[in-house]
Amino acid sequence: MENYFILPFTLGMITLFVILFIKYGLWIARLSHIDKLRIIQCIFTRRTWDAIVESVMEGLLHRSIFKRNPLLGYMHMSLAFGWFLLIVVGHIEGFLCYGTFANAPWIPIFFQYFVHYQFPGERIMTNLMDFLLLFILSGVLLAYFKRLNSKIFGIKKTTKLKPFDKMAMIALWFIFPLRLFAESATAALYGNGGFLTNSVANLFILIHVTPTMESILWWAYSISLGLFFVGMPFSRYMHILTEVLFIFLRHYGIKLKKQFNSYSRIQVYSCSRCGVCIDVCQMHVANISNNQSVYILKNIRDQNLTDRKLYNCLLCGRCEQVCPVKINLNDLRISQRIRATKEYNSDYAFLQSLPNETPTTGKQPEVIYFAGCMTHMTPGIKKSIVKVLDKANVNYIFMDKEKGACCGRPLMLAGQYEAAKKLIDFNRKKILESGAPVLLVSCPICYKVFRDDYELGQITIKHHSEYFLELVEQGRISLKKSNSSIVYHDPCELGRGCNVYEQPRELLKKTGTLLSAKQEKVMSLCCSGSLGDLSLSMPDRNVIKAETLKVLLQKNPDVLATACPLCKKTFVKGVNIQVKDIAEIVANAME
Amino acid sequence: MNTEAKKQIWSSYQKEIADNNYYYARSCIRQNFFPASEVTFLRILREELNKNIFDDPNHTTCTGIGYHSDIVPFDTIQTVVARHFALMTEAGLENVAISCVTSFGMYTEILDLWHHFPEQLEKIREYLYKATKREFNIPKNIAHTSDIIYKFRNEIAEKAKHKLINVQTGEPLNVVEHIGCHYAKMFPTKGVGGAEFPQVLSGMIESWGGNVVDYPERRHCCGFGFRNYLVQANRGYSVSNTKKKLESMKPYKPDFIVANCPGCAMFMDKWQYTLAEMEGVTYDEFGYGIPVLTYEEMAGLVLGYNPWDLGLQMHQVQCEPLLDKLGIKYDPKAKYLDKNGNQMPLPEKPSCLKV
Amino acid sequence: MIDVLIIGGGIAGIETACSLQDLGYETVIVEKERTIGGHLNNWDTLFPTHRPASEVLEYYTEETRKRALTIYLNTYVTSIIKLDDGTFEVNTSRDVIFHSKTVVIASGYSLFNAERKEEYGYKIYDNVLTSADLEKKLKTLNGEFKTPTDKVPEKIAFIHCVGSRDEKSGNHYCSKLCCVTAVKQAIHMKQICPQADIFCCYMDLRMYGPGFEEMYREAQEKYHIQFIRGRLSEVGENADGTLQLKVEDTLAARPSKIKVDMLVLMVGMESPQSTALFKETCGLQCAPNRFIQPNDHHIGSNKTNIDGLFTAGTSIGPMSIFDTINHAKASAITIKNYLSRN
Amino acid sequence: MRNFGFTTTKSRTIDYEKIDTRLISYILQNEPSFNACLSCGSCTAICSAGNLTSFNIRKLSLQIRLGDIENTKLEIDKCMLCGKCLLECPRGINTRNVIMLIKKGLNIIDKNEI
Secondary structure (H helix, E strand, C coil), X not given: CHHHHHHHHHHHHHHHHHHHHHHHHHHHHCCCHHHHHHHHHHCCCHHHHHHHHHHHHHHHCCHHHHHHCHHHHHHHHHHXXXXXXXXXXXXXXXHHHHCCCCCCCHHHHCHHHHCCCCCCCHHHHHHHHHHHHHHHHHHHHHHHHHHHCHXXXXXXXXXXXXXXXXXXXXXXXXXXXXXXHHHHHHHHHHCCCCHHHHHHHHHHHHCCCCHHHHHHHHHHHHHHHHHHHHHHHHCXXXXXXXXXXXXXXXXXXXXXXXXXXXXXHHHHHHCCCXXXXXXXXHHHHHCCCCCCHHHHHHHHHHCCCCHHHHHCXXXXXXXXXXXXXXXXXXXXXXXXXXXXXXXXXXXXXXXXXXXXXXXXXXCCCCEEEECHHHHHXXXXXXXXXXXXXXXXXXXXXXXXXCCCCCCCHHHHHCCCHHHHHHHHHHHHHHHHHHCCCEEEECCHHHHHHHHHHCCCCCCEEEEHHHHHHHHHXXXXXXECCCCCEEEECCCCCCCCXXXXXXXXXXXXXCCCEXXXXXXXXXXXXXXXXXXXXXXXXXXXXXXXXXXXXXXXCCCCCCEEEECCHHHHHHHHCCCCCEEEEHHHHHHHHEC | XXXXXXXXXXXXXXXXXXXXXXXXXXXHHHHHHCCCHHHHHHHHHHHHCCCCEEECCCCCCCCHHHHHCCCCCHHHHHHHHHHHXXXXXXXXXXXXXXXXXXXXXXXXHHHHHHHHCXXXXXXXXXXXXXXXXXXXXXXXXXXXXXXXXHHCHHHHHHHCCCCCECCCCCCECEEEEECCHHHHCCCHHHCCCCCCCCCHHHHHHHHCCCEECCCCCCCCCCCCCCHHHHCHHHHHHHHHHHHHHHHHHHHHCCCEEEECCHHHHHHHHXXXXXXXXXXXXXXXXXXXXXXXXXXXXXXXXXXXXCCCCCCHHHCCCCCHHXXXXXXXXXXXXXXXXXXXXXXXXXXXXXXXXXX | CEEEEEECCCHHHHHHHHHHHHCCCCEEEECCCCCCCHHHHHCCEECCCCEXXXXXXXHHXXXXXXXXXXXXXXXXXXXXXXXXXXXXXXXXXXXXXXXXXXXXXXXXXXXXXXXXCHHHCCCCCCCEEEHHHXXXXXXXXXXXXXXXXXXXXCEEEEEEEECCCEHHHCECCCCXXXXXXXXXXXXXXXXXCCCXXXXXXXXXXXXXXXXXXXXXXXXXXXXXXXXXXXXXXXEEECCCCCEEEEEEECCCCEEEEEEECEEEEEECEECCHXXXXXXXXXXXXXXXXXXXXXXXXXXXXXXXXXXXXXXXXXXXXXXXXXXXXXXXXXXXXXXXXXXXXX | CCCCCCCCCCCCCEECCCCCCHHHHHHHHHCHHHHHCCCCCHHHHHCHHHHXXXXXXXXXXXXXXXXCHHHXXXXXXXXXXXXXXXXXXXXXXXXXXXXXXXXXXXXXHHCCCC
16 A cells, blocks of 8 residues: 555656657658668667667767766766666666566665665665765756756756646656655665765654655655656657667668658657757857757747748758767758748749750860859859869860859758759759769859769769869969968858868968968858858848858958858958958969 | 819910801711711801801811821821811811811821921922812911810800709719810810810810819820721720729719710710620619710700700710709600601610610 | 128028137128028928937027027018128118128028929828928827828828929929938838838939938838839829829839828929029029039039128038038138138 | 620739739748848849849849739749849848748748738
């Protein structure tokens, strides 16, 4: 009769397992056939081990958060790893006491209540459990503080909560203090506590603790556990287990598709809302604080994502770089845009009626050059590219010299996937027909889409910074070093988008003194001109740009170099120093 | 609306109109579509106002329709007009009274041309002499016949048997006046009130007790536009313009329309039938259409002439509701009797417009 | 013998007097109305800040009082005669003859009489106002704004260039301030009648001054005022008393008709009749636009063809308050140079 | 209805009483900067789609204001969303968002949701 208090816990746990079983079962069942095959093929390979290691490192130890913010990392770690150990050690304790691991699930949870007698290693285990409890409680204490004042964690904003989240969170906050009090009450009555529980028990003895009070405390502990378990699948704490599932699937090579599918859903539910992405988002500069990835994922879960939030993102990818769970935040957002706009894709019927002429050079061309819309707005870059190609004696075709269709990336960014495919087909045909082995592009926006979506077969796609470096290395052009100091801005699409960081720097080092910026390479700031954002107003863009420029120009360089016509156009209206594309710098430095 | 200020503006331009002794230049359209209008005009001038007006059997069309449809050369037309002046000169007259607004525009234009290019006048004199052995003087005064009625509107008002008042309510009738484009839009100084505010018809209406409706499309063309009507494929354009006017005046519930140009009167009348047949719309409250009168017919009604003698039965939109409002007695049986009292064939009934 | 006689007690005249007093000269102002301040008395708010016109007026009233400026009110000049000794004899309606070393014409402007554009229906249709009428209405506004026919307006149109840039009005020149005034008034109307649709029909928008373009943009973006590029051709009255405007939307290249409850005509500035009188009595040279011809457009805009006769403010052409005050200050310095040389 | 071999033509006159404001209100609600257009035409001159077709975004923006939804449907599909107009606009109008709002607006008008 007096053991009924285990019911809330037990029912809660059963509910949790049933729900998780159904949810995960459905998600995995809904993965594509190929993805399922991938899982089966990889399950007995090293990948599983890697996934286990990462699960421990990230899911339990929260290494990535630790790296970014030790205090926040400690908080996450103490809760996750501490609790995990509490369960593991609890089971060992049960084993030591009963001689078997096949105990009822509530035995390790309420061990102190059930076992008042001595068993081998009892003192060590009790004190170890007390230590773990203290470890967790320190994390809980930090969590209280974080709610009250997130700033001490170096976080500017914290996430807002829904009722289920609140319930689960409050339950979570109570679980461990209640466990402490319940165990202490038992210790006060039966003297079976460790160093922590005994200390609290000494206080309890002062107020004459009774078995009824003990019972109430164990009930409360059980209820808070039960509430937490019931609330968990409907709250952000769902991430605790989903994250592990995601880590495994990721290791098995499952990739995010353009369409929002079951894997996307797993990613969405893997977000722990640690808030690291909020911190790195440049939108704060413009006082925009409702559109960061964590909110978007939350909105996707709650199905209340508005267009304004969905489209108000530069898609710079900085949040993706810091996400401890490595969620594909950009692609998730784009998949939402695809979903939101799928009813009104254009068919570009006019492309069919355009004269289909692929320019030729007579000889076998080495390169086909695609300038793209943005390069046509920066004639300096276009002229420089042509100058370098001529100087190096490259036999090339200028694909869109007079007229050209857009590459499709801007459409892609807006979610117009079907429409973009039409443009891709149109351009793809021209590129393939040219017979050139290399596609040269001078705009990272185009570069990204050519690499990811064009399926150009044997043709290698090169950004001009890569190609020019090759020309230098092959001795087809030589560069003269000047004494001007240069700071390089990594365009989002080229750097984080295509992992090209070093070639532009190599080239720049040959033409001048390259200065480093405080935030560069993977953490480089966005210029604010991004086509990824549809709703950001011009004044807000200007504010963000000013902040980026402040970082870039800290060391007073002579030249601000970039490798993207859009970045150049964006910066040029905000600074007094020279803003040059790498193509222009190379063209000027040619001997 | 400040009507006083409005009236002041509308009467601010006046022109000189001869007092007596006119050479009458008839109108092709008027005598065909409103066969009693010109007779009524002559009757009013001769019987009511005791004026001398010469109705010459020798005069011809001015060829204005041919001119505006690009099939008669301008030199030819000038010679035809010169012949009319010769007939006037031969009749010992100096003032022309022109029944048609397009003719009025043609005469005015030609005189203006001769004024600026005297060599052209000499050439035309030569042409006319070669062709007919006639010679001519430039008329002293050119007036449209509506100008003459306007000039004597107060005399007519004195003799009026009926006023433009709804006898059932005692309220003045709402009258839409429409001025032909060629009356004053080409030579504003040649029209009473100029181009923007021609007063020639509104003056008559107000003198005879009616209320002039000022509606937004008051100055818009009736839709005739010669070329637009003469080519069947273009008629949609013509009827659309009329529709625009009718739609604009409809909210004012006009009791009738009066026009000084025979073409305008014809089109605003006949197109109401066409629009009713094509689109099922009428522009009055009860489905009869808005009656369209020439100013001669209006003057005739005011002077108490028999509506059937005025030829009102020849209109598309029937005039009986208007006659009832004016309190004019008429014999419905006599409507389609000819001048000898024989029954004429009855017109077909339109499918939409009530008769 | 007074140093400077100033004709006109508007802001140009008062500012000239103040500046001259600071430079140590004795001035007399002659004003035809019974108060000083000129047109500013009838104005509600000023562009581009929407500040009450009364603030500026109060400033000058206070200055006048503090400085004890000599002003003859209800007095108008009947002739200016330049004497052989280079001084001036100025006759007035009051049988007072002034003798002064110099004269400043600060007689300002008069508003274009919108009745001259008959087709716009001013004084014919009740709901046609001029920009000046609207200012008066706003100045005395008590409670809800209603049109002259007592309706809360749902649609209002502002017509730019009434009597300006119009050969038919006899004025080829641009009055310069009507554009920005229209934008200011449109914003004001939108603020007090938020439900109203507001149109501005313009030929060109000349937002030349500081803050003007910004205000125009605000009018578009924040107040959703619709700018239609096209000049009003004709106004008709609908059966329900609303006005029907015919304007070509020249950007769409299509005629348009707009039904409005109230029409505001942005009347331009004209040279006042007195200028013609001065021209007659002392041979003052006027420009083809009938305003006084400055002796030199660039470096002598306060001078006239007559030595000792100066101008301040809009007597030489349309000017904003900002420009007028500067021109008046410049006038004072020009006069100082003249007086100290002679 | 009788056929006379001709019909009335629709008036070209813009009647502000009869303008279909569904699309323009939807756009302005979500992108107020659209109202700041000066009709300068720089967007149109630089337009990638305009280089390949008759697409004229300046004209289109006027037509949208005047409620010409049918023509907008035909025209808007030509835009490739490349964003050159965004960089060119002297009034900083968020043109790409306007385009997406037009597309969405037309879609929800089709569904009778506005």
